[in-house]
Amino acid sequence: MNQRFKASGLMNPMFPDEITFGEKGVTFKVRKALKSTDNFVFYNDISGVEIDSGVFFATIRIIPRMRAEIIMNNFTKGDARKVKELLLEKVQS
Known part of the structure; x- marks a missing residue:
């Protein structure tokens, strides 16, 4: 499957967050900077x-079992919705 989503480079052009979907x-x-x-x-x-949707960008908050939540910033609203759909689809199957 290996789909990849990158945060917008507008807010953080040098170090955008990234989400990569794999088989498992x-x-x-x-x-971050360093x-x-x-x-x-x-x-x-x-x-x-x-x-969490702002005016232009969205923050994705992933809640894993038995771990601290993972917060991904500055994704477009469309990418954030697609990531959520894919994750929920994979979790349910």
């Missing part, structure tokens, strides 16, 4: 997905 799970890459964090979560370990 999804990788969330949260980038470090980045890769979180791999199996689909069946995801208990919820929330979207």
Whole structure:
């Protein structure tokens, strides 16, 4: 499947967050100026997905079981909805 979504480069052009869908799970890459964090979560370990929409961009909040939530910033509203749909589809199957 290997679909990839990148956050908008408008707010953070050098270090956009990234979401990559794989066969068994999804990788969330949260980038900062001096470090980045890769979180791999199996689909069946995801208990919820929330979207906070602003005027132009959205924040995706992934709630895994037994871990801290993962927050991904500056995605377009369309990409955020698509990510949520894909995650919920994979979690239910």
